[in-house]
Amino acid sequence: MSNANIPPKPGGFIPRDRNWQPDALTPPYKTSVKRSPQSALLSFPTTLSEETSPVFGHNMLGALDNDLIHNFARSGESAIGPRIIVHGRVLDEHGRGVPGALLEFWQANAGGRYRHKKESYLAPLDPNFGGCGRTITAEDGSYEFATIQPGPYPWPNGMNDWRPAHIHFSIFGHGFAQRLITQMYFEGDPHIQRCPIVGILKTQEAIDALTAPLDMNRTVPMDSRAFKFDMVIRGRRQTYFENRKEGM
Amino acid sequence: MQRLDYLRESPSQTAGPYVHIGCTPNFTGLDMYGGDLGATMKTGPVQGTEITIKGIVFDGTGTALRDAMIEIWQPDAAGLFASANETRGTADPNFTGWGRSPGDMDTGEFTFETVKPGAVPFPDGRMQAPHITAWIVARGINIGLHTRIYFEDEAEANAADPILTRIEHQNRIPTLLAQKQNDGSYRFDIHLQGPSETIFFDI
Ligand SMILES: [Fe+2]
Numbered sequence: 466m467s468n469a470n471i472p473p474k475p476g477g478f479i480p481r482d483r484n485w486q487p488d489a490l491t492p493p494y495k496t497s498v499k500r501s502p503q504s505a506l507l508s509f510p511t512t513l514s515e516e517t518s519p520v521f522g523h524n525m526l527g528a529l530d531n532d533l534i535h536n537f538a539r540s541g542e543s544a545i546g547p548r549i550i551v552h553g554r555v556l557d558e559h560g561r562g563v564p565g566a567l568l569e570f571w572q573a574n575a576g577g578r579y580r581h582k583k584e585s586y587l588a589p590l591d592p593n594f595g596g597c598g599r600t601i602t603a604e605d606g607s608y609e610f611a612t613i614q615p616g617p618y619p620w621p622n623g624m625n626d627w628r629p630a631h632i633h634f635s636i637f638g639h640g641f642a643q644r645l646i647t648q649m650y651f652e653g654d655p656h657i658q659r660c661p662i663v664g665i666l667k668t669q670e671a672i673d674a675l676t677a678p679l680d681m682n683r684t685v686p687m688d689s690r691a692f693k694f695d696m697v698i699r700g701r702r703q704t705y706f707e708n709r710k711e712g713m
Numbered sequence: 714m715q716r717l718d719y720l721r722e723s724p725s726q727t728a729g730p731y732v733h734i735g736c737t738p739n740f741t742g743l744d745m746y747g748g749d750l751g752a753t754m755k756t757g758p759v760q761g762t763e764i765t766i767k768g769i770v771f772d773g774t775g776t777a778l779r780d781a782m783i784e785i786w787q788p789d790a791a792g793l794f795a796s797a798n799e800t801r802g803t804a805d806p807n808f809t810g811w812g813r814s815p816g817d818m819d820t821g822e823f824t825f826e827t828v829k830p831g832a833v834p835f836p837d838g839r840m841q842a843p844h845i846t847a848w849i850v851a852r853g854i855n856i857g858l859h860t861r862i863y864f865e866d867e868a869e870a871n872a873a874d875p876i877l878t879r880i881e882h883q884n885r886i887p888t889l890l891a892q893k894q895n896d897g898s899y900r901f902d903i904h905l906q907g908p909s910e911t912i913f914f915d916i
Contacts, residue, residue, distance in 0.1 A: 477836065481915065486725055487855040494727075496853030499773040503906050504885075506915035509876055513833050514846045514861075515916050517796035518786065519811040527746065537743070558719045565797075571735025579731045581741055582818070583780075595743050597735045633729060635736055639798060641786045642916050644848050644857055648726040662727060665855050671724040697720045 476702035477511040478642040479558055484667075491665040495622050515642035516701075521567040523601050530599050531610035533572070537595030544594035546575025546613030548689040551649070551677070554606040555636065558700035562606025566698070567637035570610065571597040577618030577630075586618055611689065617656050629656035629663065636698055643698040651692060652678045725856035730780045732850060737782065737815045751784065751813025754827050759808045761790020762829040765898040766862065766891055769821045770849060773906035777821035781851035783903075784813045785825055785862070787844075792831030829864070835875040842870035842877065849903060859914040862901050865890040885912050 489501035529536040534544045551570075555563045573579050573596065576588035580596050594613065602608045615630050631648045638644075650657050650672075657663050657672065666672050674697075683691035731741075737752070738745040755763075766785075770778040788794045793804040795811075804810065805828075814823035830843045845862040863871055865887075871877055877886055888911045891899035903911045 478916075481722065483915065485721055489855055491855060494853070494855070497727075497855055498853075499776075500778070500851065500853035500905050501773075501855075502858065502910055502913050503773075504910055504912070506913050507876075507880065508915040509879070510836060511916050512835055512841065513794065513799075514786070514788075514841075514844065515859075517794040517798045519795060519809055520797050521750075530746065536745070556720055558722060560718065560720050569735045571731060571738075579734060580743065581731050581734055583730065595734075595738070595745065597738045597743065597745060599746070633726075633732070633735055635728075635732075636723075639796075641846055641848070642859075644784070645723060645725060646728045646732070646850050646857060647723050648729075665726075666724050670721075674721065674724055675726065696723045699722055700719075 476704045477516065478640055478699045478701050480508070481699065485671065487665040487667065493661040494665055497665075511640070511642045516640045518637065518639055518641045518643070521565070521601055521637065526599070526601060531608075533594070533596065533598045533610065533612035536598060538593035542593045544574070544613045545591050546594075546615075548611070549614050550609055550611055550683060550685065550689050550691040551632065551694055552607070552609035552680070552683055552691060553677075553693050553695040555602045555608065555638070555696050555698060556606055557638075557698055559703075561700075562602070562604070563638055563698060564602055564604045564606055565639070566602040566606070567599065568602065568608055569597070569599045569635040570632050572612065572615040572632045573618055575613050575616050577616030588616070588618070614651070617654070622661055626661060627656050627659070629654040629660050634696065636696055638698045640699070640701070645696075645698055647696065648675060649692075649694045650676045652676055727852055727855055728782060728850035728857075730852045732780070732782050733815045736813065740815045749813070751811055754809050754812045754825065755807060756809065757807035759790070759828050760805045761831070764827060764829050766825045766827065766845075766901055767822055767898055768901040768903060769823070770816070770851070770903045771905065771907075775907070778851050779816065779818060779821040781816050781821065781823075781849060782813065783816065783823045784811070784848045785827070786811050786846045786848075787827065787830040788833055790828050790831050792833045832870065837875070839875050840870070840873075842867050842874035847903075854905075858905075859916050860903065860911055861889055861914065862891050863889050864899065865892050880912065885910075888912050
């Protein structure tokens with residue numbers, strides 16, 4: 466039979482580029498020193514255990530899950546800080562939008578303070594801001610959420626280290642091999658080049674990949690500015706010639 | 714020369730000390746979403762043997778991590794995944810296969826109430842020993858660490874497992890074996906570095 470018009474089958478996931486991704490041991494980020502494996506990772510091709518993952522349906526989402534301005538606020542009130550929309554797409558390495566990806570995000574409030582028992586920064590909590598949200602990407606891989614711009618905050622590493630303003634993202638695609646946590650930074654933040662955690666990234670290209678530009682086209686006049694943040698997760702090899710038994 | 718127009722995977726950044734705000738907010742005291750995702754793997758009566766797995770993530774000094782998050786993913790007792798990518802059959806409808814544990818805030822101990830996984834084939838058709846895929850993130854971990862939980866009481870299957878048999882340093886294999894305890898639960902401690910460093914996977 467000819468291959469004409471038969472779509473290629475998905476193969477295993479494309480191996481992770483360990484020269485692009487940060488190393489485990491990065492001494493300027495001190496906590497990594499005792500938390501980094503020293504033995505070589507064991508490499509092997511993905512199997513069903515890594516090519517499958519749980520399904521998260523849109524029906525699990527609440528109406529305010531992607532609105533951090535209101536999802537923790539008292540009725541009629543809202544979180545303090547610059548109102549922003551964060552939007553973009555989740556793509557695979559082939560550039561295709563990934564639908565149905567679960568995104569969870571968390572952040573400090575506008576003063577740089579997290580709502581957490583172990584957080585002791587002197588900036589005050591905002592009674593109307595919890596700091597977490599979630600959404601699931603649409604058919605084209607797109608997503609958006611409303612929040613306030615988080616503040617930079619100091620952290621114990623060097624004597625005077627500050628995190629740039631950032632939002633943490635957890636990304637859940639369709640294979641456990643795609644599992645990824647990262648952070649989004651904001652265009653123009655002078656702390657980006659000074660931060661030891663950003664500093665683990667190996668190239669300016671990698672830093673740029675995590676820096677969201679201001680997107681005036683998506684900005685809502687007299688309401689919220691917008692920042693665009695695309696994320697890329699691992700893609701699967703495409704092949705007509707996968708040497709696998711049926712059903713794998 | 715033409716360009717290969719692939720995109721690069723987003724660079725990883727640490728989950729940081731407050732990953733639980735985002736992924737297990739109820740654990741941190743935030744009343745969100747009607748409960749934390751992955752807190753329950755069983756949504757009704759399940760098929761197979763129900764098991765408990767407990768463990769602690771240790772750093773290179775032997776100190777327990779109290780800010781880690783551990784996720785596990787596994788098939789049901791018949792070896793089927795509750796996944797859209799599962800084409801071999803339909804998994805136990807009362808078993809999600811996915812668990813997420815923040816670890817105890819004081820001791821760092823994580824707990825999963827799950828079922829003993831069935832065996833799943835390797836891409837070449839050989840059967841793999843029953844195992845659970847695990848993923849660990851925390852402050853100080855720059856990119857999430859993948860490992861596997863195998864079971865010490867599956868000696869025969871382990872001895873034929875396509876991955877376990879490929880490991881050069883066979884004396885490190887016990888780091889991948891959950892140990893049966895007197896109370897019937899399994900113990901799976903994770904050592905990020907040091908003499909008993911867990912084998913981590915580049916998958
Ligand atoms: Fe942070």
